[in-house]
Amino acid sequence: MPASRKETRVRPLSAKEEAAWRALGRAIVVLPRVLEADLLESHGLTLGEYGVLMNLSEQPDRCLRMNELASFVAISVSGLTRVVDRLERQGLVERVRAEDDGRGQLAVLTGAGLDRLRAAYPDHLESVRRHVMDHLHCVDLVAFAHAIGNIAAGEPGPALRPRRAARRT
16 A cells, blocks of 8 residues: 555654653553552552642642643543542542532532642652652753643643444444
8 A cells, every 4th residue: 555645754753762752652651550559559549539639739729620620630520520529438529519600510628638638748759759750860850841741732632532432333
């Protein structure tokens, strides 16, 4: 089958680019797994749960609209609903109606949620240092953060969109 015009104009990756791309791809898969395993073992929290607690803790009133929180945590609103349900059952977060908009819901960090986050933070920090930062000692962190930030600022990919069941024919 002949190559399309677009395929013939795309420059192949150099050996260094290919190695960087593969390493990044592997890190994207491995990092969440190892960080979550550490959090689950030490504090019974998933990365998503920790992300919700952390993002709420950084807000002046320790609350956010559910759709804003989903954006901060980079999961779908329905995925966030499941995470908040789990946290709510543990008394770490509560949902309240937005005062300015009766339809909107806010996730609010409780005192118990803040305590749980404070307890988990040192162990999570140690995990981040061990699995990430200790491997970047020879890297220009400003340039690294800028490059990763540019990648992250791209359009959300299919993983952030709801999955549809495959059609059977």
